[in-house]
Amino acid sequence: MPAQIVGGIGGAVLANAMFAEPLVRLPSHDRSAGHLWLGEVVATTGLVLLVFGLGRTAQQRLAPVLVASYIGAAYWFTSSTSFANPAxxxxxxxxxxxxGIAPGSVSPFIAARLIGAGVGVALxxxxxGRSTTTPATAPAATGEPELAAARR
Incomplete structure (x- = not known):
């Protein structure tokens, strides 16, 4: 997470430089409103459900395209524009x-994301149900059915 935060800040500074803006200028865009936080809860809940659902249905190979598509869609279907992660x-x-988002608006968004993660895990x-296997030991991940068939 520290690397993501440092990378994100570096990316913001770089984008500011590319658009001839001051390298760092704290924004004044207050984004403190319940409907924005609800959007983050919804977006995070769906993302957690998608990622774990793919794992539970042995469809992990679809994760890159589906997660990217979901984040892109969440930009449009949430009032918050789905900030995607705390970093x-x-x-x-x-x-x-x-x-931009005013520094004072950051904590409520992160709290909304934590709530969304909890709701997503509950869903x-x-x-x-509870998984009895880990992705590393799941038959679809290790190719065990293919090995068993080859041994016959």
Whole structure:
């Protein structure tokens, strides 16, 4: 997580430089509103459900395209524009552009994301139950059915 935060801040500084903006200018865009936080809860809940659902249905190979598609869609279907993860939220506090977020607005977004993660995990458990295997030992991940068939 520290590497993501440092990378995000570095990316914000670089973007500011590319658009001839001051390298760091704390934004004044107050984004403190319940509907924005609800958008983050919804976006995070869906993302957690998607990632764990893919794992529980042995469809991990689809994760790169589906996660990227979900994040892109969440930008449009949430009032918050789905900041995606805490590192992105923190990084957006370093740019006073349309995407910026006032430093005082960062903590509630991170809290909303934690709530969304909890709701997402609860839905995963309700829909898929507790997993008895880990991805490393799941038959689909190790190719065990193919090995068993080859031994016959």
């Amino acid at each position: 992105v939220t923190i990084a957006r506090a370093f740019s006073d552009t349309f995407a 995963v458990l309700a829909l898929f």
